[in-house]
Amino acid sequence: MKKYQHNTFSIFALFVLFQICLSSFAQTKTNINENWLYLENDTQNLSDAQKASSWTSLNLPHTWNAEDATDLYPGYRRDASWYQKKLNIPQIDKNRVYSLYFEGSNVTTKVYVNGKEAGSHIGGYIGFSIDITKLIKEGNNDIFVRVDNSYDIEIIPSQKSDFFIYGGITRDVWLVSKYKNHIENLKITTPEVSAKKASVQIVSSFINPENSKDLSLTVTLKNPKGKKVASKTISVTDKTATITFENIKNPELWDTEKPNLYRITAVLSEKNQIRDSISEKVGFRWFEFKDHGPFYLNGKRLLIRGTHRHEEQAGVGAAMSNEQHWADMRSIKEMGANFVRLAHYPQDPEIYKACDELGLLVWDELPWCRGGIGNEAWKTNTKNMLEEIINQNYNHPSIVIWSLGNEINWLPDFPDGDNADKTNVFLNELNDIAHKLDPTRKTAIRKYYEGSHIVDVFSPSIWSGWYSGSYKSYQKAIDVYKKEYKHFIHAEYGGDSHVGRHSENPITGENVIKAEGWEEAIVQTKVANIAQIGDWSENYIVDLFDWHLHISENDPTFVGNIQWAFKDFATPLRPEDDIPYMNQKGLTDRNGIPKDAYYVFKSYWAKEPFTYIESHTWTERQGPENTPRNISVFSNCDKVTLSHNGKSLGEKQRNLSLYPANGLTWDVNFTKGENILIAVGKTKDGKTVSDTIKVNYRFNKNDTASSLQLCAEKLKNGNYLVTAIAIDNNNLRCLDYEVSVYFQCLKGGKTLKNQGTPTGSESIRMANGKASIEVIPDGSGNAIEMTALNQSFKGEYLRIPVE
Ligand code: GCB
Numbered sequence: 001m002k003k004y005q006h007n008t009f010s011i012f013a014l015f016v017l018f019q020i021c022l023s024s025f026a027q028t029k030t031n032i033n034e035n036w037l038y039l040e041n042d043t044q045n046l047s048d049a050q051k052a053s054s055w056t057s058l059n060l061p062h063t064w065n066a067e068d069a070t071d072l073y074p075g076y077r078r079d080a081s082w083y084q085k086k087l088n089i090p091q092i093d094k095n096r097v098y099s100l101y102f103e104g105s106n107v108t109t110k111v112y113v114n115g116k117e118a119g120s121h122i123g124g125y126i127g128f129s130i131d132i133t134k135l136i137k138e139g140n141n142d143i144f145v146r147v148d149n150s151y152d153i154e155i156i157p158s159q160k161s162d163f164f165i166y167g168g169i170t171r172d173v174w175l176v177s178k179y180k181n182h183i184e185n186l187k188i189t190t191p192e193v194s195a196k197k198a199s200v201q202i203v204s205s206f207i208n209p210e211n212s213k214d215l216s217l218t219v220t221l222k223n224p225k226g227k228k229v230a231s232k233t234i235s236v237t238d239k240t241a242t243i244t245f246e247n248i249k250n251p252e253l254w255d256t257e258k259p260n261l262y263r264i265t266a267v268l269s270e271k272n273q274i275r276d277s278i279s280e281k282v283g284f285r286w287f288e289f290k291d292h293g294p295f296y297l298n299g300k301r302l303l304i305r306g307t308h309r310h311e312e313q314a315g316v317g318a319a320m321s322n323e324q325h326w327a328d329m330r331s332i333k334e335m336g337a338n339f340v341r342l343a344h345y346p347q348d349p350e351i352y353k354a355c356d357e358l359g360l361l362v363w364d365e366l367p368w369c370r371g372g373i374g375n376e377a378w379k380t381n382t383k384n385m386l387e388e389i390i391n392q393n394y395n396h397p398s399i400v401i402w403s404l405g406n407e408i409n410w411l412p413d414f415p416d417g418d419n420a421d422k423t424n425v426f427l428n429e430l431n432d433i434a435h436k437l438d439p440t441r442k443t444a445i446r447k448y449y450e451g452s453h454i455v456d457v458f459s460p461s462i463w464s465g466w467y468s469g470s471y472k473s474y475q476k477a478i479d480v481y482k483k484e485y486k487h488f489i490h491a492e493y494g495g496d497s498h499v500g501r502h503s504e505n506p507i508t509g510e511n512v513i514k515a516e517g518w519e520e521a522i523v524q525t526k527v528a529n530i531a532q533i534g535d536w537s538e539n540y541i542v543d544l545f546d547w548h549l550h551i552s553e554n555d556p557t558f559v560g561n562i563q564w565a566f567k568d569f570a571t572p573l574r575p576e577d578d579i580p581y582m583n584q585k586g587l588t589d590r591n592g593i594p595k596d597a598y599y600v601f602k603s604y605w606a607k608e609p610f611t612y613i614e615s616h617t618w619t620e621r622q623g624p625e626n627t628p629r630n631i632s633v634f635s636n637c638d639k640v641t642l643s644h645n646g647k648s649l650g651e652k653q654r655n656l657s658l659y660p661a662n663g664l665t666w667d668v669n670f671t672k673g674e675n676i677l678i679a680v681g682k683t684k685d686g687k688t689v690s691d692t693i694k695v696n697y698r699f700n701k702n703d704t705a706s707s708l709q710l711c712a713e714k715l716k717n718g719n720y721l722v723t724a725i726a727i728d729n730n731n732l733r734c735l736d737y738e739v740s741v742y743f744q745c746l747k748g749g750k751t752l753k754n755q756g757t758p759t760g761s762e763s764i765r766m767a768n769g770k771a772s773i774e775v776i777p778d779g780s781g782n783a784i785e786m787t788a789l790n791q792s793f794k795g796e797y798l799r800i801p802v803e
Contacts, residue, residue: 026277027178029101032087033060038167040064040081046112046144048292049082061319061712063106065149069317069570071742076572080148087141096177097133097207099280101125103171103349105147106318107155111142123155125345125367126388145169147771148520153413154378158383159370160411161800162583163310166318171348180275181208181215183268188395189440190284191244195299198251199242199282203407204266215275216432218267219243221282224252224260236268253298254397255281256338259359260395262417281356284395286322289442289457295559299360303552304361304489304560305605307332307587311347312568312589317570327592332566335587335598336605340493340726341562343765344369345408347391355398359396361561362398363491365443366430368405372417386430390437402434403444408451420450427451446491459491459562466495471544475551477615478558490561493548494586496577497541500594500617504735505630526599538596538615542632545597549604554657555578563601567592593778598635601623604633604656611635611681612692613642621697623672623735628667635664637681637689642666645676662704670697702748705734705769708788710798717753719776724767724788737769741788748784748802750775777802 037055037457041048068076069330084797089098101338103144106124107579109119113135120130126693149167149517149620151159159165187203202219215236219228230245266758268276288296312318325348332340340360342351345367355362366386374382386404393399404427412418427445431454434443442456448643460481465471481488499536545563568579568586575581582590587598599612623629634692649666675695680759682688703728713721725735740763746750751762752774764771775784784800 016398020439020721023349027176027182030176032085032100032173032177035085036062037059037084037085037371038062038064039082041082042148042150043082044080044146046115046146049084049144049146052082054270055084059320060173061168061170063166063170063317063319065164065166065168066251066317066319068313069164069166070579071136072341078150078159079163079167080146080150081167083145085143087136087143087175089136089138089141089175092136092138093177095180095328096138097131097180097182099176099178100130100132101127101171101174101176102130102169103127105145105148105169105171106165106167107152108148109169110146112142112146114142118509123385123388123507124149124170124366125347126385126577127171127349127392127441128388132240134621143549154374155381156371156378157367158310158413159572160371161344161369162411162573163314163344164317164570164572166312167523168319170318178207178212178277181212181270182206183217183278186266186278186280186395188264188280188282190282190286193251193253193284193286193298196250198248199246200242200248200262200264200284202240202241202264202266203242203564205240206268208236208239208517212270213237214271215242217243220267221245221248222263222265224262229262231718238432248284249355250637251284251497254285254300254356254359255298256359256361259283259357259398261356261427274364280395282354282395282398285397287361287400289489289559291486292482295489295561301735302338303562304339304562305337305552306337306341306361306363306491306560306562307337307513307601308492308562308565309340309343309347310343310565310567311350311351311479311579312569313567313592318350323347324592326354327352327356328567329360329756331588331592331594333358333360333414334606334608335601336607337601338562339552340566341365341403341563343565346393352393352398356396358400361400362396363401363403364393364399365403366405368408368413370407372409372412373419374414378414379426383433384428384429386433387437391404391433394438399441401442402438403446404430404434404455405445405448405449408445409448411705417601421769423448424451424454426452431455436559443488444489452485457489459489460485460486461491462490463495465544466493470773471547474548475555478555478561482557489559492564493561494564494585495541495544496536497595497681498536498578499538499589499593501537501578502615502618503537503539504623532570536584538617541595541597542600542614545600549600550656550658553604555793570722580770581617599634603636606636609635609637609681609689611637611640611679611689613677613679616693619693619695620698621695622700623670625672625699626669628669629667629669632718633664633681633691633774634667635680635681635689638684640664640679640681642668643678643680645671670695672697672699696704705737705739708797710786710788712786712798712800715774719774721772722775722786722788722798722800723770723772724731724766724796726766734769738766739790739792741771743771743773743776743786745790746785746787748780748782748800749775751775775800 031316036057039052039055040768065076065373106126108122110120110131113132116135118132119130157360184205190199192199216231217236220231223229232243245621254260263281265279278524294301313320313324343422344365409418411425431443445455446459447461462477565585567588568590571583588594596615642649654665678692682692705729708724722742724732728734742763786798787794
């Protein structure tokens with residue numbers, strides 16, 4: 001026993017000694033987010049900034065657009081600002097090099113140390129290092145950083161993109177110190193992986209300024225349980241050295257269910273003195289996009305269940321804390337997703353870590369979003385960014401796709417920027433760069449059809465039930481693209497929904513028309529009241545997603561799809577939206593709080609049993625007496641029972657091949673006042689989970705309508721049925737509203753009955769808060785423009801593109 005204690009002690013002492021040795025020589029990374037000063041002044045001149053008196057204190061990360069992005073009209077601040085910090089370095093070791101590492105600063109950054117320029121960087125969203133060795137002194141050092149997010153067409157993304165380009169030091173900043181001889185980078189590849197054996201190759205690059213001939217490198221591989229699997233030591237004779245571990249038997253594979261991570265540690269020594277040490281995680285996995293077929297991970301079909309992430313949060317914009325980054329990723333994982341497209345730009349380093357550790361496949365994207373092809377400076381900047389992204393994120397096993405952009409030649413910023421020939425020459429160049437830097441992953445683009453053959457994987461634009469057609473046409477659309485593109489994936493589907501907006505009768509989405517070209521219209525002018533396909537209710541979106549999932553989950557030849565977008569996000573392009581400057585296509589609101597739609601996804605995808613009654617944000621309801629309401633429960637349990645005020649309404653069996661909401665719906669006849677609904681789900685192995693809501697129900701006849709919603713359906717005879725729906729102040733449909741609505745055709749057609757007038761107008765009485773009119777196109781092919789109003793309603797406008 002004693003002997004054992006003695007041994008434990010000496011092992012511990014050795015370990016501590018080893019740690020001390022390591023920490024004194026290995027590189028150190030100190031977070032310096034705290035105690036910065038900020039100056040909102042765009043001067044180019046350092047001495048003006050130094051003299052300025054209006055500095056305020058803050059901690060990083062920070063953006064000056066945290067609030068004005070959504071709250072300031074018109075526009076948000078795109079300009080430069082300064083940051084300042086007194087950086088205390090108590091001791092400087094002449095044998096070490098010092099740098100500042102910025103994980104991301106938007107969009108261009110210039111760094112000054114003790115009055116001298118230390119370096120600069122072009123492009124947001126990507127990390128960069130500034131060497132400060134020659135400029136620092138022991139004690140306090142003055143760090144000044146000028147960050148600029150003003151409009152610059154030579155730097156992607158284009159300002160015509162549907163998101164804010166937040167200005168500031170939006171991510172963490174570190175002081176890094178390394179011994180002068182150090183490891184610059186580790187590039188880890190797994191040349192061979194199967195369930196039986198694997199190999200891993202580590203290419204290390206070194207900085208060795210005095211050409212020391214006494215350097216050696218030891219690389220160790222440990223398995224997910226921390227057990228040493230392999231180790232090798234070689235002498236370092238060049239700027240790079242390669243170590244390969246072959247024949248790793250029965251590797252514990254990385255996949256989306258069990259994201260097993262091995263660890264590689266590289267230690268650089270000089271005459272037995274440790275000079276540097278770097279540690280990286282590695283995952284063994286392989287994947288394949290079958291031609292015209294599904295996706296395979298580690299030799300098994302994996303249906304891609306994806307969503308998109310924009311990097312921002314209510315209150316802080318892009319300057320999110322690491323906890324907030326992780327909260328997003330955990331919530332995505334909890335929903336059951338296995339794939340994330342980082343749209344439309346690379347994201348915080350924590351995101352890649354989270355994806356590696358949680359088991360989420362990643363589509364990483366170059367921020368070439370809209371704006372077309374640019375001039376030579378634009379091209380240089382864009383190529384540099386792609387190289388930086390691939391070099392920085394290369395080691396993450398979660399990444400499977402390098403995306404070269406989104407809607408790349410739409411809404412050009414440069415004359416002739418949408419020229420497909422020129423775009424393709426450049427796209428080819430980017431594609432080659434990506435393949436050269438990383439032959440192991442696939443390249444992709446979305447919605448640039450002319451270049452679909454250049455990249456490995458292509459996503460067309462399919463927005464069934466939102467920007468075009470009905471969600472019920474989804475299967476037809478994916479069947480067409482499966483045939484057309486060798487490696488087809490479907491990125492982006494969904495629609496806007498407003499938390500708490502509910503409708504007793506959401507439109508079905510069949511043949512509903514949405515004004516085409518609306519995005520252009522919003523970019524160029526502000527067109528008020530362009531009607532959407534959906535009614536922005538949570539109910540419509542729930543139906544739309546339910547339909548999409550019911551298709552994708554049941555199609556064995558489909559690669560899978562990626563829902564747009566996980567969280568509501570701010571955008572300069574949507575001043576007229578329900579919440580101005582907000583894209584509300586999120587499954588959660590901009591705080592990350594789930595909407596009903598989140599639970600639809602969870603019901604198809606998540607493993608952890610749950611039940612959710614639609615809806616926790618619809619607990620104040622109204623309507624005529626004795627009118628049953630259809631209540632859905634989203635659950636992944638085998639069976640669910642719903643009870644109303646203590647009385648069971650029966651058990652339902654979940655059937656994934658059924659639509660809607662796995663068939664779990666009941667008719668509930670609400671009583672006046674408080675109603676208690678309890679859903680109890682039972683899993684196959686007998687576990688139960690429940691959800692309860694209290695609904696306060698009012699009986700009423702005549703609701704007060706405050707506005708109209710307009711939508712249109714194409715009829716079989718080629719005419720259009722335009723419907724006006726009365727909506728009250730709570731955005732509820734007024735079921736008992738019976739007034740006359742005056743429809744007027746402004747352009748492009750006339751109403752069916754009143755063909756005598758030049759344009760055609762008609763007054764129709766509402767029944768159940770709804771009135772419809774048939775409109776005949778005038779044959780010119782021009783869009784039909786309609787209004788509908790009466791004395792109590794503000795006029796509404798609808799533009800119907802005529803097919
Ligand atoms: C798209 C774009 C994305 C937009 C989205 C939308 O096609 O790629 O940036 O935000 O549609 O919400 O319209």
